[in-house]
Amino acid sequence: MTVIETSLSTPRQSPARDPLPPVPRMTDIDYAKVNRYWGKATASILGPYMMDDFGFPASAGDFRFREEARIVQRLTRGVKRDGAILDLGSGIGVWAENFARRFSLVTAVEGSRTLFQSLQRRCAPYHNLSPIHGDVMTFEPDARYDLVFLGGLLMYLNERDVITLLRKLVSCIEPGGMILCRESTVRGKAVALTGDYQVVYRSVSDYRRIFEQCGLSVRHVERNEPYVLMEMGIELIEKWKQTVPVRFQALRTVGHLTYFGMRLGSPWIRRVPKAMSIAFPMLENHFFVLGEDAS
Ligand SMILES: C[S@@+](CC[C@H](N)C(=O)[O-])C[C@H]1O[C@@H](n2cnc3c(N)ncnc32)[C@H](O)[C@@H]1O
Secondary structure (H helix, E strand, O other), X not given: OOEEEEOOOOOOOOHHHOOXXXXXXXXXXXXXXXXXXXXXXXXXXOOOOOOOOOOOOHHHHHHHHHHHHHHHHHHOOOOOOOOEEEEEOOOOOHHHHHHHHHOOEEEEEEOOHHHXXXXXXXXXXXXXXXXXEOOOOOOOOOOOEEEEEEEOOHHHOOHHHHHHHHHHHHOOXXXXXXXXXXXXXXXXXXXXXXOOOEEEEEEHHHHHHHHHHOOEEEEEEEEOHHHHHHHHHHHHHHHXXXXXXXXXXXXXXXXXXXXXXXXXXXXXXXXXXXXXXXXOOOOEEEEEEEEEOOO
């Protein structure tokens, strides 16, 4: 996989916007930096969704979660209610909570202590939910699962670790079980941010190749439209932040107006870039429904 490397240190400045030459070598993610970043992340709905710092109201995070939850509900409707669910990289536990309401048993693993404490508090009322503080790479599943959810986790792992993790997971899904990933994606070559915020944005075809290598068949791929809508707002605000001096940015007002503008303009506003053949927003996000390859 060819990776375009950039050392931008703020999370959401999209590197592809700058005319950086592609660096034709694999870039390793620095896990110490990933841990540091998530160790300090805001334990709110906006933090794990990477929607901090744009002046958005908290309802923007709630909106995205609600809309994504509808998609996840549809994609997982075949999973039996008395099934066991594993949620890896759970953040503050909004998904784990959602699963605990729908299914019999949920295990949620989160690496950041700050986010884990929030997850623990949120999930305390659910006796069918076991929160675990730890690294997904060292987590050893001791059960079989009907659904494994990876919501924005693989982008923080080097490709060899993605493969190790997925191979481990394939061996612990129930026959007919599903792995559901939700990952931020780029249209062209993979992009690695190598500053304080370390991440690799891969393309849909990179993920397809990796999944196939792990003995997983890709049953369904779907663009995450609520993510894309919010990302359009984020990238517009990034432009605003780059061009307007800080003291005139009025970020809270601009963030609120952008969010409500996006909501009012949806779904038409999402169709404009495609109709005009513009690759906007730079970052997309996809759901991948995976099952064990029967062949
Ligand atoms: C983008 S957030 C997504 C959180 C949650 N899945 C959601 O959708 O709201 C990524 C999460 O993965 C966690 N994470 C990243 N690498 C991890 C690792 N190696 N082990 C455990 N958690 C990890 C981070 O701490 C963070 O909470």
